[in-house]
Amino acid sequence: MSVIPDSPPQPAPDDPHWSTATTAEEAPASTPAANTRPLRSRQGVWALLRRLHFYAGVFVAPFLFLAALTGLAYTVTPQLDQLVYGDELRVEHAAGQQHSLADQIGAARAAHPEGSLAYVVTPPTAEDTTRVVLNVPGLENDRQRTVFVDPYTNKVKGDLTTWFDETPLTTWLDDLHRNLHLGETGRLYSEVAASWLWVLVLGGLALWLGRARGQRAKSVRGVLVPDRSARGVRRTRSWHAVTGVWLSIGLLGLSATGLTWSHYAGDRFGSLLDAVHAHAPALDTSPRSADADSANTGGGHAGHGMAHGTGHSGLSGFDVSLATARKAGLGGALTVTPPAEQGNAWSVAQDDRVWPVHLDQVAVDARTGDITAYNKWSDYPLLAKLSKLGVAAHMGILFGIANQIALAVIAIGLIFGLVWGYRMWWQRRPTRADRRAAFGGAPERGVWRQLPLTVLLLGIPAVIALGWALPVLGVTLLGFLVMDVLAGVVQRRRHA
Incomplete structure (x- = not known):
């Protein structure tokens, strides 16, 4: 929130075409903007935030949409497992004395003598079966064979190919969410989403809080409640922003926990834990x-x-x-x-x-x-605790069904927020007879020239360090900059 200036920018006009600031090339020759260099001020920070939020929203939103959709499907895996694999997971009658683990393992090995015994998981509740996990040659990608035994009757209820105790259905949805079933290459999609999610959330919060201070009379209601009296792009922006405010804590948590087990940022996080001796x-x-x-x-x-x-x-x-x-x-x-x-x-x-x-x-x-x-x-060290609890919360297995409901609400809210963001882009399109376009234009280019020198001197090293800590964020940000420069070259040649 430190990027919010003392004097927030003026609110946008109600005109739905607002968003494409008039550039120096488009300004009339008689205006000062055509002949003077923009002054450096804190307003440049706001302009940069708007441009960054726009580009990140347009290009990263598809990755976030996939992550939210697949994550929403993953939140209901405990219920899906009970529905699909109920015969293996549950006992018929939870009554009587349970057999010893030795007897249950003996029954499992009699039915499945292949492979070697890895470990045994005792039933979490009285209605659950015992899981006897085997390492079986021929199973790839860390897969194991789990034999389910009724502890009351000592009968084998069935067997499944599992991955870290996850059923085949949960494993399939897990892979879909993590890498879209594309292996290590596919993991880049989820790391792009996690790397940019926190940037979009914090940038959106700063822009919305600044607008609320300048336009909506410093009211808490103006920040937390959509403006239903508004119309057009203002109404859509209100729903988009308020949804982001309500979900901000959960979205930031998902971004942080997703990065800890990502490929490149996860390696950096592991190095940090090594350096401070904070591993479990x-x-x-x-x-x-x-x-x-x-x-x-x-x-x-x-x-x-x-x-x-x-x-x-x-x-x-x-x-x-x-x-x-x-x-x-x-x-x-x-x-x-x-x-x-x-x-x-x-x-x-x-x-x-x-x-x-x-x-x-x-x-x-x-x-x-x-x-x-x-x-x-x-x-446990504090970082190890936070990491373990955060991952469990991200997977929806912390605190039971309450965690699942919270994740589902966040995923659905994120999907709606992304849709509203694209709707704003469409609503801000030029519709005049002499100037039409399918979507609205990006905020003004060259806003870095308006940044105070202090912000530049401190911000550039900070961005470089951030790009090292989050490599996917750094590479994609560099890609945005290159694309922006090329777009500027094309625009100048077109005007020339």
Whole structure:
């Protein structure tokens, strides 16, 4: 908001043709604008914001529209999963004593002896099945086979090819949202959307708040409520801007969290976490006793054997680790993972994203039932917490259905805001008999000449640094500048 000048610009006329400022080439020869250089003032900041907001809106809006549409589809994946895969995900009758994990894994391995055992996820609620996850050769792109077992009857309910515990349908919608099923190249679309979303939101807020101060009598209502008495482009602008104000916090959050797991900006964010040592702590599963590697029974050989799908006796390590974790206070759905090397501890991770969030982890010596390491969620670095919670919120799995509803509202609001933005562009088109066009023109060129020198001296290094931190933003911004220069050359030659 620091870009808002002390004296905001004059409001636009009600004429729907307003938006294309008269350039020096178009001005009559008798006017001072035709013969004098524009003065540097804070008004230049507003002019630059209008031009940047216009170009970013026109060219980035299609990417944002795709991200909003695919994201809206992803918000309902929990309900779609229950509808499509209800037979695998739910039990028939949640009654009676549950079988041990060893028995359930034994039933799953009897039905699916292929591959090796990766980990087991306990049911999040009494109506859910246990998930036995297998690493199976031949499955590509980190896919695994998940076998669903009824913990009450010990019967296998079915199996699915999953990706990080996501069903095939959720995985398909996830890929659609992230990369449009175009692989790493397709990820550029979502990174363009995330890189420019915050620029559009903050720029739009600055322009709208400045207009409200200058035109709508400093009223909060003027900022938060559309002007339904307006007509034409003013009415559309009012709906476009007010929608952006109401959704601004959510849109900025989606932009930030989307950038953290993007390709290029995500690498920069990972480097930042490395520099400040803010990554989530890794659970230490190394052996705690000198004879752990030579143990012939219990957790060491149990985990090693099960990792290769051999034997039934080693499965008892799952129950020992689960019981120990429960005693330590871990609740909800727990992921129990056998050690990759004999002698190492088993890991049990908590996944409870209902407030208050619980994401603790423990390492368990399955031979003795002792906890050898404990990572508490409360001890995570602040950046690691914000990153994990932000990603969960972005995926709609934080705080349950409330998160899904909020995401759906934001996605729908963004779609309407984009449509209103394009409608404004169309409404501002010239309609005079001697000058017609399909769309309105861009704001005046050359506004950088009106910027105060202080803004230029501080702004150029800041933009360069921002382009390094967000490479896709930097490259596309450079593309806008090149395109703008070429358009200016063409315009000058046309006038000449």
